[in-house]
Amino acid sequence: MGEAIVITSGKGGVGKTTTSANIGTALALQGKKVCLVDTDIGLRNLDVVMGLENRIIYDLVDVVEERCKIHQALVKDKRFDDMLYLLPAAQTSDKTAVRPNQMRELVLRLKQEYDYIIIDCPAGIEQGYKNAVAGADRAIVVTTPEVSSVRDADRVIGLLEKEENIAPPMLVINRIRNHMVKSGDMLDIDEVTSHLSIDLLGIVADDDAVIKASNNGEPIALNPNNKSALAYRNIARRILGETVPLQHLEEESKGVFAKIKTFFGAR
Amino acid sequence: MSNRGEQLEMKKRQLVTIKGTKNGLSLHLNDICSYEELLRDIQLKLNESSTLHNEKRDIKVTVELGNRYVTEEQKEEIKQLIEEKQNLTVQLINSNLVTKKEAENWLEKTEVKSITSIVRSGQILQVPGDLLLIGDVNPGGKVIAGGNIYIMGQLKGIAHAGYDGDDRAVVAASIMKPTQLRISKYIDRDVKENPSKTSSQMECAYVKGEAIKIDRLQVLPHLRPNIANLGGGN
Numbered sequence: 024m025g026e027a028i029v030i031t032s033g034k035g036g037v038g039k040t041t042t043s044a045n046i047g048t049a050l051a052l053q054g055k056k057v058c059l060v061d062t063d064i065g066l067r068n069l070d071v072v073m074g075l076e077n078r079i080i081y082d083l084v085d086v087v088e089e090r091c092k093i094h095q096a097l098v099k100d101k102r103f104d105d106m107l108y109l110l111p112a113a114q115t116s117d118k119t120a121v122r123p124n125q126m127r128e129l130v131l132r133l134k135q136e137y138d139y140i141i142i143d144c145p146a147g148i149e150q151g152y153k154n155a156v157a158g159a160d161r162a163i164v165v166t167t168p169e170v171s172s173v174r175d176a177d178r179v180i181g182l183l184e185k186e187e188n189i190a191p192p193m194l195v196i197n198r199i200r201n202h203m204v205k206s207g208d209m210l211d212i213d214e215v216t217s218h219l220s221i222d223l224l225g226i227v228a229d230d231d232a233v234i235k236a237s238n239n240g241e242p243i244a245l246n247p248n249n250k251s252a253l254a255y256r257n258i259a260r261r262i263l264g265e266t267v268p269l270q271h272l273e274e275e276s277k278g279v280f281a282k283i284k285t286f287f288g289a290r
Numbered sequence: 291m292s293n294r295g296e297q298l299e300m301k302k303r304q305l306v307t308i309k310g311t312k313n314g315l316s317l318h319l320n321d322i323c324s325y326e327e328l329l330r331d332i333q334l335k336l337n338e339s340s341t342l343h344n345e346k347r348d349i350k351v352t353v354e355l356g357n358r359y360v361t362e363e364q365k366e367e368i369k370q371l372i373e374e375k376q377n378l379t380v381q382l383i384n385s386n387l388v389t390k391k392e393a394e395n396w397l398e399k400t401e402v403k404s405i406t407s408i409v410r411s412g413q414i415l416q417v418p419g420d421l422l423l424i425g426d427v428n429p430g431g432k433v434i435a436g437g438n439i440y441i442m443g444q445l446k447g448i449a450h451a452g453y454d455g456d457d458r459a460v461v462a463a464s465i466m467k468p469t470q471l472r473i474s475k476y477i478d479r480d481v482k483e484n485p486s487k488t489s490s491q492m493e494c495a496y497v498k499g500e501a502i503k504i505d506r507l508q509v510l511p512h513l514r515p516n517i518a519n520l521g522g523g524n
């Protein structure tokens with residue numbers, strides 16, 4: 024019996040879909056059988072980020088309305104040798120096409136066959152959110168270090184804590200800009216975690232390569248040399264129960280001189 | 291002898307005693323006899339009290355029920371019966387009894403409810419009496435109390451003390467950084483401009499004059515000595 028994890032945030036544009044794609048990818052790289060479920064009906068993106076758009080035949084709504092079998096709608100990611108699948112959202116309906124109890128049943132069926140079901144939640148706290156959290160066992164809240172994003176994350180955490188079947192949510196802080204944190208123009212990790220007071224699952228630095236990879240339909244977690252990829256892989260390992268220390272954000276873009284200074288222990 | 295017996299019978303049937311006070315009349319009703327008997331006797335008594343008929347002024351009546359339990363309907367019935375006499379108005383019905391429900395409401399309004407929780411954005415926590423919150427109130431969250439609010443944690447959202455119109459209610463917090471403070475009908479939005487905002491000590495808010503004032507927590511015992519129900523250290 025697998026575990027269903029919903030990725031949510033309240034606010035839009037903080038990186039739910041990117042996080043879903045990369046956590047799913049990283050878990051598959053760890054040898055787990057993963058199914059990604061896009062619940063953003065009407066505004067689907069996860070297939071694009073995963074580079075699987077052209078292989079969609081059936082979607083979530085087709086499955087729920089019994090126009091096809093589950094395995095017919097699942098898109099297999101050939102890069103992962105039978106370890107990673109995607110259940111895409113419908114692009115033509117809206118959120119009301121699915122009800123929470125249908126989602127719960129669907130996720131339960133997927134849990135029989137997969138180790139991890141990663142559910143990508145739409146922005147907002149309405150019908151789409153309710154559908155996404157219905158079948159989940161755990162929740163990951165994604166936020167950026169911005170006041171508005173943290174405020175919405177707080178709201179969502181409040182709602183998640185009321186759900187009886189979901190374990191206490193965990194936090195991913197995304198798009199941290201180290202130079203802004205240093206200059207005091209951006210909330211730092213401690214400020215965000217003390218405000219939200221939930222466990223921190225991981226931090227991801229703001230990185231152009233993530234955007235580039237998403238545009239190319241290749242999740243960044245596939246690239247072993249990238250820092251953000253490592254961050255997502257660390258998150259996956261923590262989901263699996265390993266203890267992995269947080270990344271240092273400071274090392275990036277140092278000049279040769281600074282590197283030499285570090286080498287001699289002068290900071 | 292038969293005359294004597296009749297008198298005794300009359301004595302025994304004294305179900306209603308009328309007493310005059312400086313605030314009007316007070317009607318003491320027997321609390322053992324049946325309700326019907328009581329009604330009959332009230333009517334009888336009021337009819338035979340000739341002095342009442344001569345009085346031109348309005349007379350205020352206080353009804354003392356003793357240990358009798360009456361429903362709201364019965365209270366209304368007694369009130370109507372008395373007020374049929376044109377110059378009588380019932381101002382108060384006293385009883386030694388309270389129902390369990392009334393007692394529970396009363397208890398709720400006077401007790402300090404302690405809650406361990408974080409009040410997050412969009413959440414509202416409301417109690418009828420005093421609130422002791424062990425945890426933070428995040429921005430966008432709201433705590434409401436009929437009485438005082440004590441927060442062991444950071445107040446960053448909205449707190450509304452004395453919700454039912456109690457001007458003497460206070461808000462105390464370990465860290466006072468509210469988005470908005472409300473006490474009774476007063477609203478304070480300029481909390482951030484308060485000079486003591488930067489201080490790290492615990493603070494309390496109360497109504498002074500027509501505005502909400504924030505001060506050190508230590509001033510509270512002088513301002514609201516009634517909050518304590520146990521004497522301080524000697």
